[in-house]
Amino acid sequence: MIPYGRQDVDENDIEAVVDVLRSDWLTQGPVVPMFEQAIADYCCARRAVAVSSGTAGLHLAYLAAGLGPGSLLWTSPITFVASANAALYCGAEVDFVDVEADTANMSVQALEAKLEAAERNGRLPDVVVPVHFAGLPCDLESIDELAQRFGFTVIEDASHALGARYCSRPVGNGRFADMAVFSFHPVKNITTGEGGIVTTNDDALAERMTRLRSHGIEKTPPLLSDDNAGGWYYEQQALGFNYRLTDMQAALGLSQLQRLDQFIEDRARLVKRYDEAFADCALRVVGSPSDALSTAHHLYVVRVDGGEAVRRQLYDHLHANEVMAQVHYIPVHLQPYYRDKGFGPGDFPHAEAYYAGALSLPLFPTLTDEQQDKVIRLVKQIV
Structure with missing residues (x-):
């Protein structure tokens, strides 16, 4: 059988995972921040937040952008359902923008026309999510110009696009978007088994996603407690999720990244x-x-x-x-x-x-x- 896509795992990948299995950390430990920094460096982004799947990355990025009940997100109809579903998880509404005939990427012309109609109707989107279909970047510069004109947040669904470049820069660098979401499913260009990551140049967005991926819990100052709290003390400051990546997965990702x-x-x-x-x-x-x-x-x-x-x-x-x-x-x-x-x-x-x-x-x-x-x-x- 010849599959349409599959992972390429070599002995170095296996050894990297085995090293973690022999260490003191299996879940989220020291390898995860190493992987985050490596992806941020590769994409020329300030921050990267690793999560348990691309879908989790979309969900947290949408929440970090303030999406919630009463909000509206637009994305492409030619994408995996997660691009839209994650907005519904936030309680937001979803609509779509038609694609270009030759690329299946979001059409800038269709987006502009829909925005102009939405402005007349008094209901502009809060977030627009262009999808880099098959790994080909959308026209991000033109979408960003529309974002400045109409006042929406741009989040790239870059699940297909790790390693792609736009205007001579790596996709995910944050020049024309607030965040970019990548997937590490086995058929993607590198894999962590399951997993994803969100890149951003905004520290506040990164901190928000970091907190939400781990139940909304914070263990470091500033906390509500007094200075006499014991070392066990933590606070749930938001309603978060268990979207953490493991050190085993991060080790595989770090090794795979060397061959991207x-x-x-x-x-x-x-x-x-x-x-x-x-x-x-x-x-x-x-x-x-x-x-x-x-x-x-x-x-x-x-x-x-x-x-x-x-x-x-x-x-x-x-x-x-x-x-x-x-x-x-x-x-x-x-x-x-x-x-x-x-x-x-x-x-x-x-x-x-x-x-x-x-x-x-x-x-x-x-x-x-x-x-x-x-x-x-x-x-x-x-x-």
Whole structure:
């Protein structure tokens, strides 16, 4: 079986985790802040807060931004459901902005038009969450200009984009956004098994997320207690969560981070082979970075001419031959839960048109040329 994505764990990764297993700390100990600093340094950000998943990172980032009952968040319909769900966890409302036809990233033109209409209607969003789909950065500079004009917070859903660059800087550096959220699920560019991290240049946001990830508990001054409190003393100062990352996971992440640039280089080589092989096929590759952008190559997504019928034929053909292609994503607004909230077909036509023909082909650093040649051969038998 050839999966669409998978982790690459080597002996150094295993040794790093074993070292923690032999230490005095298994849960959140000294390795977690080391991992946080390493990610912050890599992204050229001031702070990084490690958490138990990308979804936890979204939730804490939204809370830190002040999202709550009565608030409104906009995001892309072409994303994993967590981008929207985490706003509902906060008690906020969710809406979506249609995507660009060629990248499946949030359309700046659609965002501007929706903001102008929202301003006329008296209900602007509090937070906008662009999603760097497949690892290709959104037009963050233009989104930031709209944020300054209309007064909303920008939080990047960078779950696909660790290692990508925008305007020659690493994604997550905070130049055009208040926070950026990354995921370390096994199919991502590096893994901690499960895990995530939020980067920011705002110390107050980082401290808020740090407190909320551990039940809202604070053990260091300033506390409400007097100076005579014992060493056991702690205070719950907010309603928080158990969103901590373990030292075992952080050790794996630290080790994986040493190979991130090589992982992206390997992915880029495989993408080039796909591009050359499919140059004369009746399909289109989603996303094409310009000089100002560099993608993390998290996914290789094609749009098949002929729509859903041909996409289903290709999907079934690949799976019958043990190639586990995938679809990223069913538009969030078409999920039954969101249809019950009033969304439905026709709301975001570019997202729906994208979904009708999209298919993710296998892409991961250890994909061999022989495996990739098999994928290419099978695709060409249908397309």
